[in-house]
Amino acid sequence: MADNFQVAELFSLQGKTALVTGGSSGLGLMMAKGLLQNGVRVIIASRRQEKCDEALRELSAYGEVFALAADMTKAEGRSRLTTFVTEKFGELGILINNAGANWGSTLEDFPDEAFAKVMDINLNAVFSLSRDCIPLLTKAAAEEDPARIINIGSMDGIHVPIVSRVGTFAYVASKAGLHQLTKALAVELAPKNITVNAVAPGFFESRMTDFVFEHYLKDIEDDCPLGRVGQPEEIVGIVAYLASRAGAYTNGAVIPVDGGTCVSKGKRDWME
Numbered sequence: 001m002a003d004n005f006q007v008a009e010l011f012s013l014q015g016k017t018a019l020v021t022g023g024s025s026g027l028g029l030m031m032a033k034g035l036l037q038n039g040v041r042v043i044i045a046s047r048r049q050e051k052c053d054e055a056l057r058e059l060s061a062y063g064e065v066f067a068l069a070a071d072m073t074k075a076e077g078r079s080r081l082t083t084f085v086t087e088k089f090g091e092l093g094i095l096i097n098n099a100g101a102n103w104g105s106t107l108e109d110f111p112d113e114a115f116a117k118v119m120d121i122n123l124n125a126v127f128s129l130s131r132d133c134i135p136l137l138t139k140a141a142a143e144e145d146p147a148r149i150i151n152i153g154s155m156d157g158i159h160v161p162i163v164s165r166v167g168t169f170a171y172v173a174s175k176a177g178l179h180q181l182t183k184a185l186a187v188e189l190a191p192k193n194i195t196v197n198a199v200a201p202g203f204f205e206s207r208m209t210d211f212v213f214e215h216y217l218k219d220i221e222d223d224c225p226l227g228r229v230g231q232p233e234e235i236v237g238i239v240a241y242l243a244s245r246a247g248a249y250t251n252g253a254v255i256p257v258d259g260g261t262c263v264s265k266g267k268r269d270w271m272e
């Protein structure tokens with residue numbers, strides 16, 4: 001039985017390999033930076049070449065990092081990506097399915113195309129890429145140190161968001177589906193020593209939240225029992241836990257990182 005419980009060893013990520021989809025901005029960029037600072041070799045992937053180049057310039061200061069412009073909703077993009085991972089790493093220890101998108105509209109005006117597009121990147125592409133990466137994950141997997149799939153879900157897959165009162169029907173459905181997919185894959189892949197978990201973030205600063213932060217920051221803060229938005233270290237911390245020895249027995253979990261927002265009904269008058 002292991003008896004070294006020092007945090008530096010228990011949470012060590014040294015020498016691992018990771019793929020972060022949507023790693024060119026927002027949460028993906030934060031996670032990629034955190035992994036690199038802890039000795040993980042990282043590949044990021046997102047659609048736009050210039051965003052990948054920009055992120056690569058920033059991330060290169062922290063460790064060994066590669067970037068590939070590829071669309072996760074396209075079989076061709078996923079195929080180029082798995083080939084790239086095979087060439088660079090030959091295996092994959094950590095897959096972070098983070099690329100995602102949102103669409104806000106009234107119910108009456110919500111286009112079918114927008115609903116399908118959001119489902120495609122937030123849910124369908126996660127299924128397809130996870131399936132496509134199984135051979136690479138299996139190569140890195142061991143009983144004492146499983147390979148890890150970490151899906152970035154959302155608190156909005158747990159509760160129905162009220163902030164801004166703009167309907168995000170596809171987003172909430174896709175994230176709830178992603179949470180359940182996480183559990184189904186966890187059961188399926190455990191015998192291959194691959195764990196699958198989801199993180200369900202609350203609000204963090206990113207391109208996706210630019211607009212709501214500009215217009216509704218006070219509502220967001222009021223809706224959160226801790227009265228604030230999340231900070232980069234709080235998303236990096238949960239990923240470090242899930243990817244390390246400390247998190248090796250956590251499987252099929254959906255972990256909210258939202259200051260308690262999804263278990264709260266928001267600020268009430270009697271709190272004044």
Ligand SMILES: NC(=O)c1ccc[n+]([C@@H]2O[C@H](COP(=O)([O-])OP(=O)(O)OC[C@H]3O[C@@H](n4cnc5c(N)ncnc54)[C@H](OP(=O)(O)O)[C@@H]3O)[C@@H](O)[C@H]2O)c1
Binds near residue numbers: 024026047098203205
């Ligand atoms: N920020 C929050 O408060 C928050 C809260 C809960 C959950 N999340 C989740 O966190 C994840 C990251 O979001 P974010 O807030 O960091 O937003 P963001 O800054 O807009 O980042 C989204 C990333 O996904 C990439 N992407 C989008 N569509 C793609 C596709 N088809 N193929 C490959 N890459 C694609 C984008 O790059 P390209 O456009 O260049 O492809 C970008 O790098 C999402 O899954 C989101 O739902 C965010």
